[in-house]
Amino acid sequence: MxxxxxxxxxxxxxxxxxxxxxxxxxxxxxxxxxxxxxxxxxxxxxxxxxxxxxxxxxxxxxxxxxxxxxxxxxxxxxxxxxxxxxxxxxxxxxxxxxxxxxxxxSGQGLHRMRDRVDGESYLYSQFEVxxxxxxxxxxxxxxxxxxxxxxxxxxxxxxxxxxxxxxxxxxxxxxxxxxxxxSPQMSTYITALCAGPYHEVTDTHDGITLGLYCRQSMKQYLDPDGVFEITKQGFDHFHSAFGVRYPLPKYDQIFAPEYNMGAMENFGCVTIAESSYLFRSQVTEFEREQRANVILHEMAHMWFGDLVTMRWWDDLWLNESFAEWASHWANVEATRYTGAWTTFLSLRKNWGYRQDQLPTTHPVYTDMPDVEAVATNFDGITYAKGASILKQLVAYVGIEPFKAGIKEYFEKHQWGNATFTDLLSSLEAASGRELRDFADTWLRSAGVSTLRPTVAVDADGRYTSVSVLQEVSPDYPTLRTHRIGIGLYDLENGVLKRRDRIEIDVTGERTEVPELVGVKRPDVLLLNDDDLTYCKLRFDDESLSTVIDHIAAFDDSLARALSWAAAWDMLRDGELRARDFIRLVIAGLPAEDDINLVAAVHRQIGTALTYADPSTTDQLRADLAACAKTAMEAAEPGGDMQRAWAKAFASFTASDTDLATLRGWLDGTGIPDGLAVDTDLRWGLLVALVGRGAATDADIDAELERDNTADGERLSLIARAVVPTAEAKADAWRRITEEDGLPNFARRSLMTGFAHPDQVDLLRPYVARYLELVPQMWKRLATEQALEFIGSGFPRLVIEQDTLDAADAWLADPAYPSAMRRGVLEGRDDIARALRARARDAA
The missing domain is CATH 2.60.40.1730 (tricorn interacting facor f3 domain)
Known part of the structure; x- marks a missing residue:
């Protein structure tokens, strides 16, 4: 294909x-x-x-x-x-x-784009795989x-x-x-070229020449101080931690337009997605931390991937997992983002948990028979689950032996190729521990365990027994050994404070915890405290009741993140009704002071609404809009929370009064003090209005004239596909599926706007059209673009039995290759899960 x-x-x-x-x-x-x-x-x-x-x-x-x-x-x-x-x-x-x-x-190969601002052309390469x-x-x-x-x-x-x-x-x-x-010896996939009239800013650090590049029309947004700060902190950290210096004389970072991914670790010539990380408008610390994480992720690859490279793509997981782990580690140790492990849990690890429960789950280490198979495995298991396991491995061997083993590995294999077995040998030599069983248990089996406490309490409120149950899917029945913390939290003057913490090894189906017998029952018993292992967690009934009433009261952001993650898992698994999850959001999230947690939960709310009984959705959305508006008004003017809650308000609201408020913001009236209604927020407001029939094509034309840039074009495509008419959907679909030479950024933007939760009636006819076109698009598009169309184009919002039946009929054809089937399988699973969640919510 x-x-x-x-x-x-x-x-x-x-x-x-x-x-x-x-x-x-x-x-x-x-x-x-x-x-x-x-x-x-x-x-x-x-x-x-x-x-x-x-x-x-x-x-x-x-x-x-x-x-x-x-x-x-x-x-x-x-x-x-x-x-x-x-x-x-x-x-x-x-x-x-x-x-x-x-x-x-398409963003693969040597990509060329024309800047609509000045007519100049910009080139960049993207060679992986x-x-x-x-x-x-x-x-x-x-x-x-x-x-x-x-x-x-x-x-x-x-x-x-x-x-x-x-x-x-x-x-x-x-x-x-x-x-x-x-150049020194390197692999083909990390060679690179960027060419065009790029704007340049340079600096030096520790003998390395640093370069920063972007399009001329974007240079006012470059923020060299912020990017160079993280870059320098990263080099200092990795030089000290890895014991081997970065080997090239210069290190360039190029913000690439129309980019497919977050970034790419080309040796000494890193490309970064301009639309995601070159900020044209006010952003919160959440977005800045994400940018820092990307910078550090690609820098870690200079050692792990570029200096020492996998022999074949079956070790892709190690490449990406190591960089994923190392970037969060460096953020915590070397930058101002000391809460990065909270963000890792809330965003990345939840991504891994979701991926690991799909029918397409796979072991972290998996065979890659060809390069086409590789493209399907840039997923939450390769990145987040693998990084979680490396985090456990570090805890198991100790950080100093781990660093010593890494140093020996880099010194021994620099400029060459190596395998995971080579890394294990270095770590075993440095730590004195046998690691093969650990690797086999965690890396060669799929699935995620759920850890659930069972407790008994006497009349004095003291535990008479505590045990931890390990539950696994019958399809993936591996029972693993989990090193976990157990935190005992008491509610004191409105604050949930940790009274005590123990560590145990959970093995088998049931693990007794004799250390807690006779201990006064806490208000919250928190399994996996400090997030040491890769697992889903549950609460006993009393702890869950406290969490629901006081989730924002934990004095530690990681404990709050664990509680939010548990609530999200329970919603997805049908153990918590969608309306109850949304009520938890309304009751607990406005008091949250960690912008990363707020941003992470905001991303989950849209899915939670699709899990609700449809007869309640309008009221739940109205409740969320009212909550967001109140939280926005209570937030510090000009601060992160005000902006985050303003975006949430625009996303949830549907009433005529609120839509008029959004229109007023666009027109410059009624704007809350401190809220910057800048370019990106204007587009967000306009898309919200268009999707609910409160703005027109003429409004999109006017906004594009106001923002006649590459980003403006991208955002205008989203807005046009959101228009709630059959004609607009037909035109977007025609462009997505038929237009020759359509740039990949344009197809992605049109697909983003095409699916809107309030437009299910307009989307229903495209269930059959999508399934009919999958084989044709598979043949017509390059691998990465075909996979994106199949995955993103699946009609996930048409949550009906007919959609499930149509997907099943399509999947019954054995002639379709597994790589092509993957996106349909995952979409089918999302529909089935949403139907179960709706039945639970209605019950």
């Missing part, structure tokens, strides 16, 4: 045994039209079996010439999805491939590392940024050729 080669693990292993790649010399000519560019790749490599044949990936439109050791290569069988066959290899080889490549509009072949001919697998020398011919006013510093430049008229210094 993809237009690049689907490399299998078997092919990659055979090629790695056959070849050693010494280096690539790549010359790019970017001075042609805005559709294609010319790339000339010179590849020096050795062959262990002279006379053997192999292949090289070249996802080009056409090959102009190709020579192997001075002889012409037969290109008659070449295609983008097969690559170029090489026959009769010598012991030492030089391959030259000159080809014409298309610029990408195996898309370096879209810019140059290469053996596109992680264990064939090589040195790279890059030359870029481009318009004279452009700037080029790559993994290495610029060594020299040649200028002829209005054309410049930039020659980059030769």
């Amino acid at each position: 993809a237009d690049t080669r689907i490399l299998t693990q078997t092919e990659a292993g055979q090629r790695a045994q056959l070849l050693d790649v010494d280096g690539y010399d790549v010359a790019l000519d970017l001075t042609g039209d805005d559709k294609t560019f010319v790339s000339t790749s010179t590849v020096a490599f050795r062959c262990s079996q002279p006379g053997a044949d192999t292949f090289i990936e070249v996802a080009a439109d056409s090959i102009t010439r190709a020579t192997l050791n001075g002889e012409n290569v037969d290109t008659s069988t070449f295609s983008r999805d097969k690559g170029l066959t090489l026959v009769g290899l010598a012991a030492d080889n030089e391959l030259v491939v000159e080809a014409v490549f298309p610029y990408s509009s 195996s898309d370096a072949q879209q810019m140059y001919a290469c053996f596109d697998q992680p264990d064939l590392k090589a040195a790279f020398t890059l030359h870029v011919t481009m318009p004279g006013h452009w700037r080029a940024i790559s993994n290495m510093p610029v060594e020299n430049e040649d200028t002829a008229g209005d054309v410049t050729t930039v020659h980059f210094a030769k």
Whole structure:
């Protein structure tokens, strides 16, 4: 289905045994039209079996010439999805491939965008998993590392940024050729190029040149002080913690437009999503902490992934899990975001829990038969569950032995490839502990355990018995050993304070806790206190009653986050009615002073409303709107809470009076003191009004004229797809599914706006259309874009038995490949879960 080669693990292993790649010399000519560019790749490599044949990936439109050791290569069988066959290899080889490549509009390969503000073009590369072949001919697998020398011919006013510093430049008229210094050994997927008239800010730290780049039209939003602060703190922390210095002379971070992901760890040339982390408007500390986490995540990859690289993609989890764990660790230890583990639990870990309960769950360590399978596993298990297990591993071996093991691992394997077994060996040597059983138990089995307390109390209010039950799914019955804290919290003068805390190992189905026999019962008995293990947790009845009445009273944000996570799990599992969860939000969230917790719970409310009995939804939404308005009015003017609750108010409200209030804010009237109705909030207000029929296409046109930027275009697409008419839905659907050359950011934006919870009647006809089009879109789009369409396009808001039946009928066809089925399976599970939750709420 993809237009690049689907490399299998078997092919990659055979090629790695056959070849050693010494280096690539790549010359790019970017001075042609805005559709294609010319790339000339010179590849020096050795062959262990002279006379053997192999292949090289070249996802080009056409090959102009190709020579192997001075002889012409037969290109008659070449295609983008097969690559170029090489026959009769010598012991030492030089391959030259000159080809014409298309610029990408999908965000994969060498992406080119045109800035609607000044008409300038900006390029950036995105090569993970195996898309370096879209810019140059290469053996596109992680264990064939090589040195790279890059030359870029481009318009004279452009700037080029790559993994290495610029060594020299040649200028002829209005054309410049930039020659980059030769790189150390690295994998193809982390090579990089950004080119265009990028705005640059530089600094230095600890001998490293730091660069920061963005489009010229965005330079007023760059915030170099904030980004450089986190960058410097990160380098200081990782240099000290890892014991091995960052090995390149410079470290650049580029805010990339129309970006598909959060960021990418290209060695020394990190790309970051402009729309997510280059703030055009006022933001809260929640968004700033998320940006810090992304900066530190990609920096951790400089060691774990770039300096030492996985041999094959079955260790992708380790790449991402390590960076996920290390970024939160660094945030806590080295920056002002000392509550980052609370955020990790509230956002990332909850993501992992959800993913682990889907029918598509998988072990953290899972086989990757080919690169197409890899694309389906950038998920909550690979990132969040894996990071949770690493956090447990650190607690198990101790932070100092862990750091010592990591240092030995980096020193031993730097510039090469390694496996998880190599890491375990280093950690075992440093800690003196045997870790293989731990790894097998946690990494090679799927599913999440639920820990539930059972208690008995005597007439004096003292425990006569306490035990912890471990419950697992019958589909994934592994009973794991959990090291947990148990916190005893008492309500004193309106504050839930921890009286005591013990640590135990939970094993098997039931674990007795004799340490608590005879102890006075607390107001809250909190399992997994301090969030040591990866599990879902429950409360005994008395503790749950206290939590419901006093969830904001915990004096520790992590305890509050654990309680919110438990409530969310109980809602999803049908143990808590949707109306009760929403009442908990209304009663407890306005008193919460941690903006990260407020933001996390706000993200859950929309789903909670879809779990409610439909006959109660309007009233629940009205109650939420009133709560949000009251909380906004009570918040500090200009502060984080005011802005967060103002956005929530705009999201929930549906009454004519409140919609008129939102319209007034757009027109500059009735704005609460301190609330900045700036560009991004204006679009949020407009989308809310459009979705409820209180604004028109003319209003969208006017706002786009006011904000005639790339972000304005993106947000206007969301607004147009939200319009509550059959005609608007049909036009958005046509563009999503039929428009040739539609940039991926545009398809994503249209899909975001297409699904609106108040427009189920308009969405119902698209259940059948979506299922009919899935196979066609799978063939038409590249892997990442097809997966996004299948996952995001599933009609999750049409929560009806007919949707479930239609999905089941579609899934009954065994001809569909598993990667294509995944999004439908997950969407089907969401519908089934929502139907169960609605039945529970109605009961």
